[in-house]
Amino acid sequence: MLASSLLRTSVSILGLHTAASPLMGATVEQFEEAKSRLSTLKKDPGNEVKLKIYALFKQATQGPCNAPKPGMLDFVNKAKWDAWKSLGSISQDEAREQYCDLIGSLLTAEGQSSAQVAAKPTGGGAAYETLLVTTEDGITTIKLNRPAKKNAITTEMYNEIIAALDQAAKDDCVITVFTGAGDFYCSGNDLTNFTKIPEDGVEAMARSAGDLLRRYVKAYIDFPKPLVAVVNGPAVGVSVTLLGLFDLVYATERV
Structure with a gap:
């Protein structure tokens, strides 16, 4: 029953039919x-x-x-x-x-x-600058929210996704859904991540980036609930790589 409900919701999110979606619709x-x-x-x-x-x-x-x-x-x-x-x-x-x-x-x-x-944030959760995080009908939705930049992932977004997954792991939702705002799912890394060299140099930046990536991937691997990707548009780079860590992936024909 949950699976069929999720399928209906995911198909609606992707725009494959016109039924209203209580999960995603404004x-x-x-x-x-x-x-x-x-x-x-x-x-x-x-x-x-x-x-x-x-x-x-x-x-x-x-x-x-x-x-x-x-x-x-x-x-x-x-x-x-x-x-x-x-x-x-x-x-x-x-x-x-x-x-x-x-x-x-x-x-x-x-x-x-x-x-x-935007939709109201998850009750008791943090406010996010680069994400829209909502919980409704037992489903927590984490939406990448930089549509003007095709949802390119900044360092801040990496940290916010880790925090959002940690929050979703503890909330009352049954499953967690990832999707993107606008016409892209995600365009990969924001190139500005590689241009802001700190005072302690490139080596320190590389170590910090490596640590962040490990924590980011670990947040998906250790997530205790079903994790669903609703790929609503083009997906590039790391956003494609990470799809292998989801339990279920739905993709629109526009991908």
């Missing part, structure tokens, strides 16, 4: 909150991100693009149409969730709290 209230907080951004996120925001909003409110294609010389509306059309047939629930994730990540990048946009 509520209408969270979507409305994200809309209202978009205007509080202090920095222009750039045209590419603004087109993504527009497309997700249209998909969330109207569904897949069915508007006629603008003329070639109508550059602005054609760019908007292309962005919306590129979302294909993802459900309105999924688009609403991605919209909230994206606005939340932009707010976090500016140092604003995204708590009102």
Whole structure:
């Protein structure tokens, strides 16, 4: 029964059908909150991100693009149409969730709290800067939450994932699910991890990185509950390597 329930939830997360998912979907209230907080951004996120925001909003409110294609010389509306059309047939629930994730990540990048946009953190757990961690219906979800950077893993994220797994091992959930915010599962290591050389030199940095990697891998190996990966988009590098440590992996065709 648990397995079939998990399968339904995981398929819904991946957008393979349009049923609402109580595990992952953003509520209408969270979507409305994200809309209202978009205007509080202090920095222009750039045209590419603004087109993504527009497309997700249209998909969330109207569904897949069915508007006629603008003329070639109508550059602005054609760019908007292309962005919306590129979302294909993802459900309105999924688009609403991605919209909230994206606005939340932009707010976090500016140092604003995204708590009102993102799902509420696990009760009694820590607040995370690079993850969204929620528990509902006996399932703890750990979502990599750097969609603007394709969920590239920073040193901070490594440490937060270790902490989130430790917390999930102790909570009341039955299983734990990993997934990514936005259109990527994970793009591997953030290259800035290798550019910040400490004062004590490269050797010390290598030792520290090796220790972190050992603790990171050990957190998966020692995890006492079923661990499920819901690979919602492209996966690169270490994020692929670690899939062998999960008990179950679901992947969308977009991977």
